[in-house]
Amino acid sequence: MTFYDRQDELGALDTGHSSPGHAFYVVYGRRRVGKTALLKEFCADRPHLYYLAAQEAEERQREKFVEQIADGFDDRVPRIDHWDEAFEYLGEKLKTDDRIVVIDEFPYLVAENDSLPSYLQAFVDEHLQHTDSMLVLCGSSVSTMESEVLGHESPLYGRRTGQIDLHPFSFQQARDVIAYDIADAIRSYAVTGGTPMYLTLFDYEQSLAENIQTQILSPTALLYNEPEFLLQTELRNPARYLSILEAVAVGHTTPNEISGATGIDSGPLSKYLQTLRQLRLLNREVPITASGQKSKRSHYRVDDEFLRFWFRYVEPNRSSIEEAPAMVFEGTIEPDLPTHVSTTFEDVCTEAVWELIRRGEFDSYSAVGRWWYGEEEIDIVGLAPADDRLLLAECKWTNEPVSHGLVDDLRSKANSVRWGPSHRSERFALFSRSGFVDGLAKDLDDNWSLFDLTDIEHIFNNV
Template sequence: MAFIGREDDLNQLEECFAARKAQLVFVYGRRRVGKTETLSHFSRGKETLFFAAQNATKEEQLESFSRLMFEAGAPGRDYLSRYPSWESALNELARLPEPRGGARRLVVFDEFPYLVKSDPSLPSVLQNLWDHTLRNANLMIVICGSAMSFIEKELLGEESPLYGRATGILKMLPLPYWDAVRFFPDYSCENKVLAYAMLGGIPRYLEEFDPDESIEANIKRHILRRISPLYSEVEFLLHEELRETAKYNSVIRAIALGATSLNEIATHAMMTNATVSSYLANLMELGIVEREFPVTAKLKERAKGARGLYQLSDNFFRFWYSFVFPYRSELERGDVDGVYERHVGPVLHDFAGKPFEALCREWVWRESIAGRLPFHAREVGRWWGRHDEIDVMAVDGSGAAAIMGECKFRNTPVDRSVLNLLRDRASRTGIDRRTYVLFSLGGFTQPLLDDAASSESDVRLVGVDELFD
C-alpha cells in the first residue's frame, strides 16, 4: 500500500534536514502510530544509517550497530570486530565517509529507549559527544521511541543530560480522519465514518482492514477471529507497556461502558479513587485515555480538574472493550457470526455516534485553519453544564463568540426540532454571539434546508459528504 498522510510531519523533518547546522531531532509517539514507517519514507533518497534497536543486552546492541557502521564505511572496520562502547561507536559517526555531493547524512535510532535500558549512561555519552563533536558534523540524528513518558521525562526533561540539546521535537499523533479514510478510497462516506469509528487514526490498525471487503466482513475477519492480529492487539500492547493488566482492563472497560468521572470509574472498577487515578495517569501517557474539559473552562478550572471527564481517545480500544472483551468466551469457540449478529451489527451506528462527534470537531478545526469560519477558533471541543451538553463548540480568542453544533449519525433527516433544542442549550452557555452548525448522516428536512438558505440565517448544514470534501 502507498504511504498515506503525514505531509506536515514530513515537511517539518525535511526543514530540519535542510538546515545549515547539525540536527538532533526527537520523534516519539504511541505504539502503532507510524513513526518507523514515516522515518523510513523520510529517509528515501538520503544517505541513511537506520538502526532499529531491540530489547537486548548492551553487547548485542553494540554488535548490531557495529555491523551497520562498518557496512557504511566507518574507519573502525579496519581494526575492530565491534565497538567496545557506545562512546567509541557514536564518535565514529562524524568520521563516516562524506555522502556524494556533500549531502547530509541521516542517522536514525529507532526505539532508542531500548538502548538506554541496557546502558543508562548512553544519554550522557550522547550529550558529551554532541557538545564536542557531533554538533559540528554534517549529520541529522533522529532519536525515535514509543515510550512517551520516558522520552519526555528521561530524555527531554530538565534532569536529563540531553536537556536543551534537541534541535527539533516531533510528537507524532494519530492520523486525522481525512487521511485515515484514504485507506478505504471506495467506501461510501457512511462506511468511512464507521471504519474510522472503529480504527481511529492508527495506521497499523487501518492497514489490517481490506478496502475491498465490506465493513461487516472486515469486522468478522480482522477483529473477531482469534487468528487476526487485531483480536489480540489490545492485550499485547497492555502487556508490553504495563503491569497489573487485569486492573487496567477494569478501568478501560468502565470508560468504554460510559463511566467518565473518577468516582464513576472507581465504582465500576471496584477500586479506590487514588488507585484509579494513578492508572488513568499511565493510560493518558500511553495515549489511550484523555481528560476532557468543557471548551469554555478556564485554566484554574482545568488545574483543579473538578469538571474533567475521562474518555477513551483510542477508537480501537473503545471498540475492542465494547465488542471483543465481553464476548471472549463465544469468540474463543468460533462463534464470530453469532457475536456480530447479536452484539455488534445492531448497535454499530450507535457506537459510531461519539467518534462521529469527534470527527465533526476535527472538521471545525480544519475549517478554522482554512479561514472558512466566521472567526479563527481559539479552541474547539465539547461543552457541558449541569443538565445540558453540546457536541461541538468552537470559541474565538475573546471567548465572546462561539459556533455551536449538534451531530446526528443516523439515517433519518435532521429537522427543525434538533436546531431548536441546540438553540435552547446554547442560551445557557453564557455566550451571546452564536452561530450554529448541524452535522447529519441522513441529510436534512426541506423546511430546515429552506431556513439555512436564508441570507439572514445563522445556521450551517453539513452533510456527511461535505466532511470528506
C-alpha cells in the same frame, strides 16, 4: 506497503537535513502510529545508518550498534567495550562521510543503561555539531522520550534542532486510505481509528462487516489480541489497566464511575489513569468553558477508536467470539454500532469545523470542544473570546433527517452555557448523517449552517 500522507513531517525532516550544519531530531509517539515507516521513507534515497534497538542485554545492544556502523561504512567490526567508545567510533566515521543516523526504539537502550543520554550529549557536542550529518532518536515510550531526551533534566536538553510528536491520522488524512463512501468511511474510522497499521489491514473491497469479522473477531487475526500486546509491552502488570479501559469504553467516564465499575479505590485509580494518559491510551476531557486543571467535571474516554471498539465489543465477548464470532457480530456489534459511531461522528464534525475555520468559511474560534453541565450536553462549542462570539453545534448519526425539534433544543441549551457577556453573538451549526427535513434551511437565518454527509465530504476534499 503504500506510504500515506505525513507530508508535513517529511517536509520538516527534509528541512532539518538540508539546512547548513548538523541536525538532531527527536521523533516519538504511541506504538503503531507509523514512526518507523516515516523514518524509512525519509531515509530511502539518502545515505543513512538505521539501528533498531531491541529488549536485549546492554552488551548485545552495543555490539549490534557497532556492527551496524561498520557495515554502513564497509569497515571491519572493531572491538568496543563501552558506549562512549561506540559513539567515538561513529563520530570518527562522520568526519569524512555525512549520514543520517537513526536510532529507533531508543528507550530500550536507556532501560539497560540510563547513562546513554550523557554519552549522546558528548557525541553531539564533540562530533555531530562539526558535521553536516543528522541524528534522529525515535521511541514509542512517550514518557521516556519526554523525560530522558526532551526533559529539562536530560543531558540532551537544548541540543535538539527539531522534534516530531507523531499522532494517528485524522479522519481527513485517513480518508486517503479508506476506500469506502463517506458514510461507511466514518463507520470504518470508528473501528480502526487513525493508526496507519490498523487502517491498512482492512481490505476496502470487502464490506465493513466482513473486515470486522476477518481482521478483528477471528482469534487468529493480528488485531484480536492487539490491545493486550500493546499494554504488555508497556506495563509489567496490565490487568487493572485493561479493566479501566474496558470500563471507560462501555460508558463509565467519570472517576467515581470508573472506580465503581473496576473496584479500584480512588487513590490508586488516579495513578492508573495518569499512566494511561501518559501512554496516550486515555484522554481526560473537561467542558470547553471550564479550566482544564481545576475542573471537577472531568470525563475520560479511550483515546483511540480501535481500542474503544475493542474494549466495548471484543474484550467483554471473548468466550463467545471463540465459539461463534458471526453471532457476536450479528447479535451484539451490528445492532449497537450506530451508538459507537455517533461518538466518532462528533469528532469528525469537530474536525470539519476546524477545517472550515482554516478556510475562512467559519469565523475564527480559539477553542473548540464539547460542553456539558449536569444532564445537558452540546456536541461542539467554539469560543472566540476576543469577539464575544460563541459557536454551538449538534451532530446526529441517525436514520431520520433532523427536524425543527433539534433547532429548538439547541437554542434552549445555548442559554445554559455560562460564557462571555450577555451581548455575546451566537452562531449555530447542525451536522446530520441523514440530512434535514424539507423546509428547515429556509426557516433558519444566516446564523445557522447545515451540513449533511455530502457537505462533509466536500469539506475534507476542499471542493
